Amino acid sequence: MNPVERKCVLSVPNDLVQDILSRLGVKDLLRLRCINKEWRTFIDDTNFIRKHYDAQHSICKGKGNGNMPHFVYNGGDSETFCLVYVQQGEMITLNLNADLERDSKDVVVDDRDRDRDRYDIISDGCVNGIICLNWKHRDTELNNFLSLWNPATREFKAIAYPNMPPLIQRSHFEVYGFGFDPLSNDFKILGLYSITEFSCYYEMYSLQNNCWKRLREPKADIGGIPMPTTDGYLNGVYYWTAEISGGHLVIVSLNFSTEVFEVSDPPQDAVSLHASQIYPSQTTITLYKECLALAISHTVQEEALLYSIDIWVVTRFDDCGVPLSWQHLFTVEPVHANSGLQLAASRLDGHLLISSLFPSEDCASDQDSECWLYNPSTTKYTKLETDFCTWFRYLESLFPLSKRLDQV
Template identity: 30%
Template sequence: MSSRDILKAKMSSRDLPEDVIMEILSRLPVKWLLRFKCVCKSWYALITNPDFINKHLTWATSHNPRRGVFLTCEHEITRTPWVSLRAYETLEVSRYVDISQFFPHDIDDLAVYGPCNGILCLLGGFEDRDDDDDRDRSNGLVLWNPATRESKALPVIHRPPDVPTTFSFNFGFGFDPKANDYKVVRILNFRSLKCEVEVYSLSTDSWRVINPSLNPAYRVSSPRFPSYSNGVHHWWACERRNRDHRLLLSFDMSNEVFQETPLPPLSERPSLFEAIAVINDSVALVSMYHGGESKCYDIWVMNECGVKGSWTKLFTIRPRPQLSNLLELRDGGLVLLRNENGWLVVFDPRTREQRDLGIYGNSFQVVSFTETLVLLNRSRECAPATRSATRSATRPATRSATRQVMRWL
């Protein structure tokens, strides 16, 4: 029985216990719950209650009933990011997103970090500016919940006055389960001589510098695929003067420390690139190399973080020659690739069947996420309603609430 059938059956009752109402509502899609907030005051208090949001999050992440896809590509004419939200299975457009609403200036580049509990971290690169007052605005960060459309711009990161002209930076985004807080980490490397790490906490809405003892000789690569899992964000890294010294760099969001794990030895064929990905909550290494007429991808899975030799080769993807750019590892072993003509294709490595999706672009970034109710602006959270208050508010509204709900079903 679907959630809709359950709701129809239960709401036909004249009076429902509040725990039954909570159980039913916690299994419904976010777009329904956003509407149901208008049914009555008690439902608004329930749906915006942090305990209910966590219950809905647990159901959504464990059963994975509804997923969406964030897809960004470069516009053919303006060369600016073009963003759409799509259905997971078919990649049909749900809606297009005006990315300018998130940033104070026009951006010419967009990177996406996450997802984490349905939240995405957007990094927008602004056009080069000569005004010194804008030197701290070369990049903007925004947290965004695509399901609720709620967003939060992060404070500007002010560079130190003695910052060298040559530097590199990388970001990571995740959840601190001990503090019940969302965090963004920025790794800033100055000419391979100094490394500075800053952490943003959503609970305090501020940045702070930490001392992680990170080796400044490391070159950290920006993630190509979602690289966060279970309270830890991961990057591929190597030593600048010794590229054979490759490692997995992991940042624990709770302890705020880095951990290093050596990567598996290179194969006889040199890699064209390597990247870290998360597959079914497991940390994986994706290694691309030339395999005859086409490019091949070896997928390694890490068994234990921090342990040398804990990698196991899972499988190899051998696409057809015209399929070159791996974009996403999907459920059921399917992969999403971009072909040589710029079109997106779903490919099954086992049967070697492919399905054209009719989506064209110069470059793509694809991120699948679970729809959740997670709030970004904590001030809007409602205090947990008392049991007596919920009961007294629910009963008088049950009949009118039933009529309104049935109109939406």
Template identity: 30%
Template sequence: MATLSVPHDIVSEILRRLGVKDLLRFKCISKAWCSLIDDPDFAKLHLSHSLKTGTNLSLVPRGLDGGLLSVELDSLKRARRLKHPLESYGDKFADLLGSCNGLLALMSRRDEISLWNPSTRKSRTFPAAAVEISRGRPRRGFVVYGFGYDPISDDYKLLQMAQYYFSNDDSIKSEVKVYSSSSNCWRRIQDFNFYLKYKLVHGVYANNALHFVVSRMRRSEPLVAAFDLGTEEFCLLELPDCLGTGFSLNVRAMGGCISLTVYYYLGVHVWDVHDTEIWVMKEYGVRESWTKLISVKQSEFIWGFNYVLPLAFSNNADKVLMYVDKNKFMWSGNVGRESRNYLINKEAEKEREMAWKLGKRRC
């Protein structure tokens, strides 16, 4: 019986709509299918389709034991443990330096870095770059990273920024190095002339650049700096021109665009947050394209929140999933208008609210 021959283009169109697990199984069907699925061009088509349709999206939170989990965004109920390649070094904990196109950049406590694809389980492990700042005796310092993809050179890059404070808080030294996946080596580039505001927050990848919250002076107003992965140069990103006063910033990536979270606070304590705004830059680099998505206010139901962090859009982009304060997740609906907030773990929040009210009465 004659077999039906399906054109190569049609096979490619069908396969790129499948999940990664199915593709890995279908590599065994024939040499032609295996060659097609392993083709880098097919991988780019499959990735592009997944990003457009919002399929195969997952969150990677940290478990109670310090390990990494994968949680499907559509349900937030199905989670699986990720056994990353750095566990072979005897350390379950791994710092997530960044993610891009399904790849994770991880770092162990022994300063070993791994670029890992959880779907294919392929990885590359290499040591972090040595910090060469040695002159003087710094009071304190820290190192942050950023991971992203440069489509011009077709290269994945990892940014390492070391910053040290000396006797005067306004006196710093910085050192910037870039790891290239194509050359598999580190190299030193221009220094960074701004103050990093957060020592535990790595760069956020969006629009072919890595973004950090910075300031010109140690205690001056917050700004957003962008590191272009193509030119390997830093620049400042213009903020919305209608922000108020007394706020701090957080930068995220939402739907492929850069997102800004603005925390307004009262009094002298920066953790007394009473209002949070989430902005998205619809056209990258254009200040006028900043659009306010949501304004979340402190309420009697969501009492005493000090920290709100947007994570992702829903599949139809009408809601935003947010991390609220201590291990709570919330969908905020009516994007672009007055927000309606839905706590996912409502029972836990009610118990916490009652405990807080009882404690307040006893005082």
């Protein structure tokens, strides 16, 4: 940059520069970091990184089609990681397997101990463009580990499991929540060690401190919280549904800043619907548009295998993110499904990704699935040619996984 160009750039107000740069993609910004130390410092600033992510989210929402890509993990024989767009009812899939192999090659070494082909990789969440993955070795649990991955910046960080207590195998450790602490700008992972069916304890990992610490359990007598399969994180808090003694449905939340569990009541009509089901209903905490939502799948006509889903959203939170009031939004148009419905995810425009399990024709004991895109405004279903295991909203970001982006 010559002196004239430099003078012109410096004469532009800082707020305007931030606004212009926040509209650029991550790849463009990474190139601009190479101009000089001032640009690098500017783009690496924590406030700008958050401003850029918020701006990209607004741009995506402003397109009017809710076309934020979903990060998808397909289990089984077709274990793939993808970004899935839905445009005019058609699926556009970008396979991320080659990207993951490229970015993790320095950590997952192809040797006798860490042959990447011997790992089952599970997605445990996606927040602010960072994907949390759980690497489970098929032969030895000692090689299990977690990782955080930013596909846009190609940063990959391996994370060891927390130190396990005596007599507990690593196979009993699972990730139950992944989120971002906005007060400390820190990504955190909630893990759980199961000791017995009725005994467990929680560990919290901090990316900023690069260590684990034990958390106090929820005060209520909770039988267990489900592992995440879709978005349960919102504004620094993670949410689950759970049951306390007597089968009573409750909402469990964990504030990533205070690192304290809270238990609250869902709407009463949701409690009644949940309790009325002869067979266990699919009860899911997820996001609807930009609100925290509770979805309960239930039978409409059991003999006809007719199912529906009711959706509630939170209308008011307390200062710690605990839901205080709910509103019932709508009931999904009933549809035939041999083994019930499950809400997989929702797009920014409110369209729902809904899956149905049904017995495989080749083997009645196996379970396949099919997926629909549901439009609440028209109550129309569009069948999608895809299979899935977990869905999380993904939007590329500059959020760093190391101090590399902070250095000048």
